[in-house]
Every structure is written in structure tokens, then in C-alpha cells.
Amino acid sequence: MPRDVVPRGALRALVLAALAEGAQHGYALARRLEERARGTLKIREGSLYPALHELELEGAIEAAWTRAPDGRRRRVYSLTRAGRRVAKTERAEWLAVADMLRALLGA
Amino acid sequence: MSEELARFVASLAIPEDRKAVVLAELSDHVACARESAARDGRDPDAAARAALGDLAALRRSLEAVEPAFRVSRWHAIARGAVASLVIALLIDRLGSLWLGSIAVLASLAVAVVAAPPRTRELLRAELRVKRVPIGPALAYLFTVISGPFVVWIALIVERGLVQGITHCDVPWSAFAVNWACWLLLIVEAIRARVLQVA
Numbered sequence: 284m285p286r287d288v289v290p291r292g293a294l295r296a297l298v299l300a301a302l303a304e305g306a307q308h309g310y311a312l313a314r315r316l317e318e319r320a321r322g323t324l325k326i327r328e329g330s331l332y333p334a335l336h337e338l339e340l341e342g343a344i345e346a347a348w349t350r351a352p353d354g355r356r357r358r359v360y361s362l363t364r365a366g367r368r369v370a371k372t373e374r375a376e377w378l379a380v381a382d383m384l385r386a387l388l389g390a
Numbered sequence: 391m392s393e394e395l396a397r398f399v400a401s402l403a404i405p406e407d408r409k410a411v412v413l414a415e416l417s418d419h420v421a422c423a424r425e426s427a428a429r430d431g432r433d434p435d436a437a438a439r440a441a442l443g444d445l446a447a448l449r450r451s452l453e454a455v456e457p458a459f460r461v462s463r464w465h466a467i468a469r470g471a472v473a474s475l476v477i478a479l480l481i482d483r484l485g486s487l488w489l490g491s492i493a494v495l496a497s498l499a500v501a502v503v504a505a506p507p508r509t510r511e512l513l514r515a516e517l518r519v520k521r522v523p524i525g526p527a528l529a530y531l532f533t534v535i536s537g538p539f540v541v542w543i544a545l546i547v548e549r550g551l552v553q554g555i556t557h558c559d560v561p562w563s564a565f566a567v568n569w570a571c572w573l574l575l576i577v578e579a580i581r582a583r584v585l586q587v588a
Contacts, residue, residue, distance in 0.1 A: 309415060310422035328443050332415060333451035340458050341515055341525060355421060356414045 289324070293336050296377045299362065299370035302344060306361035321389060335360055343369045395420060398445060404456035412452060416442065436562050454511070458526075461506040466526035467533050473504035474537020481538065481564050482545060490563030497567050513574070517582040535571045538564070 286289035289297065301312050312335075313326040338344045346358045362370060416547035420438045427437030442448060445551040477497040484493040495507070506512070506526055542564070549555040 287480045298444075309416065310419045313560070314426075327447070328416075328419060328441065331449050332412070332448070333418075333455045334453075336459075337515060340512070351418060351421070353421075355418055357418045358411070358415050384417035 289326075289330070290314045292373075293377060294326075294330055295338060296370075296373040298331075298334055298338065299343065299366065300374055302360055302362045303367065306347075306359045308349075308357050308359050312360070337360070341369075342366070392417060392420075395442075396510050398449075401417045402449060402456070403453050405460050408456045408459050412456070454508075457477050457507050458512050460547055461508075461512070461526045463524070463526050463529045464475045466506050466530040467537055469504050469506055470530045470533025473534050475541055476500045476504075477534070478538040478541030478545070481561065482542070483505060485561035486559070490566075493561070494566040495561070498570060501567050504534075505531055510574075510578070513578050514582060522554070532573045534535050535568050538567065 288344055297316055298312065301307065301315055307315065309328075309331060313328070316326055317324055335344065335346075339360070340348055344360050344374050345363050346360050346367075349357050351357045357371050395416055396413060399409050402409060402412065404412065414588065420441045423441035424434040424438045427434045458475050477500050480496050480500065481490075481493050484490075484496065509530060511525045512525060513531070516525040516528050549558075
């Protein structure tokens with residue numbers, strides 16, 4: 284059963300990490316994260332788009348309009364220079380938290 | 391589904407220009423879900439309906455974030471500059487009335503009323519992130535902290551040069567907004583740090 288509640292702040296780190304690999308639109312981003320989690324995670328759209336918009340407000344990511352193959356408008360997100368630094372920091376912090384939990388709870 | 395989505399977005403309490411962005415984005419999301427389901431041999435209509443999940447939760451989240459797009463850094467600085475001017479003149483005229491309490495209350499009210507929408511939430515988001523350029527909330531606070539002093543210095547210089555007044559009284563009320571802003575910054579910075587550690 285996939286988890287659909289991501290710990291506070293972790294969704295930001297996941298989104299930033301996924302965008303560090305290249306620009307993506309919301310749906311592709313969600314599916315990529317879910318594929319990576321191998322069925323253990325379900326990204327809720329109710330959290331994904333607000334998280335994307337919050338990161339955009341903070342200047343960590345930027346959005347550009349493109350067209351899907353059928354011509355509909357599509358917003359593609361990419362990391363800004365500041366966002367790349369934030370992505371690195373957040374990744375390191377969450378990996379440290381994961382290591383700590385593994386040590387405390389047992390692998 | 392597209393009509394339902396359009397109705398949902400139209401009913402959101404967010405700026406009008408953001409409604410167009412949200413509608414285009416969610417429509418693309420639903421269309422992607424439909425295409426993906428068709429490719430995998432699943433029911434595209436069911437996939438489209440499931441794609442957006444809990445609409446009430448989506449509404450709450452979007453209505454919390456989107457209004458902040460109204461505010462740019464320059465917009466916040468302009469609001470801060472106007473508030474600073476009003477605060478400086480209020481303190482200058484009413485600073486000594488009732489030991490300055492009227493001026494303090496009035497200037498704090500001006501600072502709150504002139505603040506961009508969702509300043510506190512924006513401030514929390516800005517303080518949570520490391521090494522991102524100063525956002526609208528911090529820009530507003532720093533403008534309100536420093537702006538009144540710029541006006542007072544101009545007033546002192548003008549009175550000295552034009553009216554020959556060479557002394558000035560500095561009432562404690564002149565620092566009230568300044569202290570309130572720093573207090574807010576310290577409290578929110580500690581909160582952001584504690585939440586990060588927790």
C-alpha cells in the first residue's frame with residue numbers, strides 16, 4: 284500500500300532532487316517520483332502543485348510555458364541557480380535525517 | 391471533467407491571473423492521466439477523475455499559496471516605503487502625545503495594514519530556505535525597519551538648514567515598529583530553525 288503522506292518538508296526536497304535531473308512538468312514529476320519509490324509512495328496532487336508554486340515564489344524553481352504534443356499549454360519547471368544550492372542543502376539534510384533514523388531505529 | 395475543473399478553478403479564492411495558470415496546469419495534469427491510462431489499458435475517465443485526488447485539500451492548499459503571487463519584491467518595497475513615510479510623520483507629529491502610546495499604536499497599525507497579503511506565511515517560507523535571495527516579506531520588513539529613519543534624517547536636515555533648529559528629541563515611540571519587526575523576525579527565525587531540527 285503506497286504512502287500518500289510525505290513528511291513535512293520532504294516533498295520539497297524530493298521535488299528539488301527530481302528537478303535537478305532536468306526540467307519537468309507536474310504530472311511527469313509526480314510519476315517519476317512514484318516510479319523511483321517503486322510503489323511505496325503516492326504523490327498527492329493537492330500537495331504537489333502548491334509545493335511547486337511555493338518553491339517558485341521562493342525563487343528556487345522557475346516555470347516556463349511549452350506545448351504538449353496535442354497543443355495544450357503546459358508548464359515546465361526547472362531549478363534556478365539558487366534552487367540548485369537549496370536542492371543540495373536539502374538533500375544533504377534529509378539524508379542525514381535518514382541516517383540518524385536508521386541508526387536509532389535499526390536498519 | 392474539463393467543465394468541472396473549470397468550475398472548480400473559477401470558485402477558488404485566488405488572484406484572477408493565477409486562475410488561468412492553475413487551470414492550464416491542472417487541465418494538462420488530467421489530460422496526462424487520461425493518456426497514461428489509455429496507454430496502460432485502464433479506464434481514462436476514471437483515471438482523469440482520480441488524477442486530482444481530494445479537491446477540498448487541493449482548494450485549501452492553493453488558496454493558501456496563490457495569493458502570494460500578487461506580491462513582488464518591488465511591490466513589497468513600495469508598500470514598505472509608503473508605510474515608512476506615514477509612520478515617520480505619525481511619530482513626528484504624535485510622538486510625545488500620551489507618552490507616545492497613541493503614535494505607537496497608530497504606527498503599528500499602519501505597518502500591519504500596509505503589509506502585503508500573507509506576509510507572515512511568506513516570511514516563514516523565506517526563513518525556511520537557505521541562501522535564496524531576500525523575498526517580499528523580508529523586503530517589506532527591512533523597508534519598514536529602515537524607512538522611517540531615512541525620513542527623520544531628512545526632516546532633521548531640512549529643519550536644521552531651513553528653520554535653523556539644531557536640536558531634536560527622539561521619543562521611545564520612534565523605535566516601536568523597529569522593535570516589533572525585529573521581534574517578529576527573531577521569533578519566526580527561531581520557529582523555522584526549531585521546525586527544521588524537529
